[in-house]
Amino acid sequence: MGEQNQEIKSLIGREYKEGFSTDIESDTLPPGLDEGVVRFISQKKGEPEWLLEHRLEAFERWKKMPEPDWAKLDIEPMDYQAISYYSAPKRPEDGPKSLDEVDPRLLETYEKLGIPIDEQKMLAGVTVAVDAVFDSVSVVTTFKKTLSEAGVIFCPLSEALQEHPELVRKYLGTVVPTSDNYFSALNAAVFSEGSFVYIPKGTRCPMELSTYFRINAMNTGQFERTLIIADEGAYVSYLEGCTAPQRDENQLHAAVVELIAMKDAEIKYSTVQNWYPGDENGVGGIYNFVTKRGICKGDNAKISWTQVETGSAITWKYPSCILQGDNSIGEFYSVALTNNYQQADTGTKMIHLGKGSSSTIISKGISAGKGQNTYRGLVHMARSAEGARNYSQCDSLLLGDRCGAHTFPYMEIKNPSATVEHEATTSKIGDDQLFYCRQRGLSEEDAVSMIVNGFCKEVFKELPMEFAVEAQKLLGISLEGAVG
């Protein structure tokens, strides 16, 4: 114990320049960020030298970057020295022993979402062996076997660094460079968890990686880093997140996701984000500052982002596509819901470089309570983007008269043959609609949920089916108390 404290003290003292010895038993760093912390994380992960350098370079850049000033977001200044940048995954024995010890309100929400009891236990972190949750470990093993037979690599990023260092080195940071923005730089310096996916040439990933993900990787990191590569002609569908409410003591979440689609490849990336939004007075809640970007490197490549964002106090994310290949395709389907004091500033960037590249943007913003919802998007048609096309549709739905919806579509057209279409609507859930539903026997809450889900239909149909069903329920739950 004494030795450990010494180690930690030396860290806080910021005198430590070199690497750490491997016999450190402490799994959690005290709050604070300096070069020593960056080195500690890298060393803890047993990373190669090049990655440590990459991290340190990112850290140096981050220190020089100004914290972004938000146009439409109201954010308290953050103290980056008050955050702990590394903690080991929670051990099962630290969790509650049974569902009786879990917050009943959380269980009620699980119930409404229709989550089976065994899965509830897992989500709530109840101490339970994995094989009791899903018939057996063999389910997981079977998944792994199916994937590896197809040649698919799907593992934690840290494992990929050990097993496939050349792949990671070739692609990491190529789509979202460390200097991209304040939070991507911070992530590059201190990321400690994440996933790696590689689909080999001509391979259709034999399963939705969502299924696997739900079982295996519930603990999402604070500074997560995801890298997905679909080689020529490959296909993969990946889902992150969970409809079940996720609590986390970390206020700041700054993930980076990079997608790389080679010639004729397709990546479908779906997100359901339901982090703690804070209470009805706007106290607490997660800051979700995420950088997500994909590149269609080869001709006819396709990247499709689908997101359902209902959680977090503040959501700031713009899943984007660089359409480099000729005839490549980028898609963005988004539902963002803000209730109480939640704020969302989300959208996409479609960077058209390739000839005949096309993109579709469907954004549905729902504001309730005092929620503020902003769509911010860029469509860039480069000089080289001969005959490129974009279609954007941004619809906002307002519940009540204290919320806000804002739309900022930016367009930069450098090629006269490019076509850009933008449509936007703003509507309110009308008393007429509510009364009509209630006259037909529906409760006010069910009526709102139905109207909102109808509004989001174009996006939900892009989600893997089982999640579409859950996402619908989720919207209903997130809007509880928004009317009346």
Next chain:
Amino acid sequence: MLKIENLHASVEGKPILKGLNLEIGTGEIHAIMGPNGSGKSTLAAVLTGRDEYEVTGGSVQFMGKDLLDLEPEERAHLGIFLGFQYPVEIPGVSNMYFMKASINAVRKGQGEKELDAMDFLKLVKEKVALMEMRDEFLHRAVNAGFSGGEKKRNEILQMALLEPKLAILDEIDSGLDIDALKVVARGVNAQKRDDRSVLMVTHYQRLLDYIVPDFIHVMSDGKIIKSGDKSLALELEEKGYGWINQDAA
């Protein structure tokens, strides 16, 4: 079944219903006629519990219950159905989904078992045939892009599904050509039952040629000023509403 006594109601502080009395027995068909602004549609809205209408006096009993105490959905659960003058569009929600949610909400409210997908499908197909509609209708979004006639037929289809005890039809004939009117009327007539009452609100006598009421009431300035059997409609048609007003005055 329904007993309205001395009902007063206002909208945004303006009195519309000024002491209305009406009693409807089980299985009876009543028609309320009257000029625009006489309060016909307000009556329909008050009976079904629309928020914007404030009841300032009187009482409404429905099957022994005080109706005015109940939320709109609770009234629907009791078996009160309103065929809307302007059926509302709900984009993105399929008609089929909406009707299934509706029928199950009502069944649940009545303490009955909810219908599963198969039972519902069977029922809805049967009713669609009754309303001389195509199945394709079910897969479109609720009332979105429907023609006037389609919207009204959709209302009567929902009535057929929900099997109400009291159906209030608010200007179900407005905006319909004669062929569409005949179809809607056939749909309503096919649903006549000894234990189902109907209250039709209409401006025109024309509807009553196709759905023949047992009683006709004439409304003026928030009150029923004359009641009679179906011959009253013919008299009205001949002499106009002015006659009643003069008569009453």
